[in-house]
Amino acid sequence: MKPKSKLDAHATKLREWLRSKKDGGEGITLGQARERLREFECSASLDTLSRWWRQEQKEQGEKTLLADIASGAKFNRDLESTLGQNPPPELLTLIQLIKTLIAGLAVKGDLDADTLRLVQSLTGLVLEHDKSRANYELKKADLDLKERRVTLLEQKAAQFDQAKSILQDGALTEEDKKLRMHELFGLQ
Amino acid sequence: MKEQIRQLILKCLLAADGIMTEPNLRTAIRRGLSATVTEADLTIHIQWCEREQLIIGTADGLVGTTWALTTQGRLKAAQLQ
Numbered sequence: 001m002k003p004k005s006k007l008d009a010h011a012t013k014l015r016e017w018l019r020s021k022k023d024g025g026e027g028i029t030l031g032q033a034r035e036r037l038r039e040f041e042c043s044a045s046l047d048t049l050s051r052w053w054r055q056e057q058k059e060q061g062e063k064t065l066l067a068d069i070a071s072g073a074k075f076n077r078d079l080e081s082t083l084g085q086n087p088p089p090e091l092l093t094l095i096q097l098i099k100t101l102i103a104g105l106a107v108k109g110d111l112d113a114d115t116l117r118l119v120q121s122l123t124g125l126v127l128e129h130d131k132s133r134a135n136y137e138l139k140k141a142d143l144d145l146k147e148r149r150v151t152l153l154e155q156k157a158a159q160f161d162q163a164k165s166i167l168q169d170g171a172l173t174e175e176d177k178k179l180r181m182h183e184l185f186g187l188q
Numbered sequence: 189m190k191e192q193i194r195q196l197i198l199k200c201l202l203a204a205d206g207i208m209t210e211p212n213l214r215t216a217i218r219r220g221l222s223a224t225v226t227e228a229d230l231t232i233h234i235q236w237c238e239r240e241q242l243i244i245g246t247a248d249g250l251v252g253t254t255w256a257l258t259t260q261g262r263l264k265a266a267q268l269q
Binding site: 061066070097109 | 250
């Protein structure tokens with residue numbers, strides 16, 4: 001925590017003045033800031049102003065770091081909720097790697113909107129692929145079932161033809177026909 | 189400085205929902221500190237937090253060591269905010 005300073009009362013103005021133009025501030029020098037402070041009846045040496053600004057930047061740096069980490073953690077939470085309660089086991093490793101990658105980018109401060117979009121696209125592709133694979137397996141199982149039904153029907157048709165020829169065989173006695181039919185249909 | 193590093197370890201883990209891989213934790217601490225610290229310094233402070241039962245580590249073949257806040261560590265981290 002920063003020690004109390006008379007400059008704290010002007011913190012908002014000072015941040016606006018001293019922050020670089022790239023970061024949305026005016027980007028003025030410490031000397032210019034000191035002059036402006038005089039207009040607000042506050043006098044401070046350059047050294048005091050410099051120390052205050054260094055401490056301020058340090059605190060802002062930590063806030064930015066923690067916000068970046070939290071943003072990565074939030075993305076990973078959202079990713080988990082997209083996957084639902086029970087993600088496919090074969091995707092767990094990949095998802096774990098994506099989450100580690102996101103957390104790694106976040107701690108470096110590299111998790112910008114473009115990177116997030118890219119990772120979201122990658123995750124979308126992975127999920128789409130998994131959905132397609134699951135659909136393929138369902139269709140394959142359905143096809144296997146239909147093939148088994150056809151085989152069974154063919155077997156039944158062959159039995160029917162055999163039964164018909166037994167019944168029409170004039171050389172067989174009624175007892176023989178009955179015996180053959182029992183054999184054909186596996187009856188005792 | 190050592191107190192600052194130890195506090196930052198806890199704050200970073202709290203921001204990360206309580207869990208971070210060791211490489212990410214080390215990168216975060218180095219980024220968050222104004223002064224330069226060595227890997228050995230970081231190791232000492234991570235180990236101190238572990239000894240104090242503020243964090244707990246688990247080894248994973250995929251991402252290496254992962255550190256998580258204990259209940260005690262989470263409480264302390266929350267107090268630092």
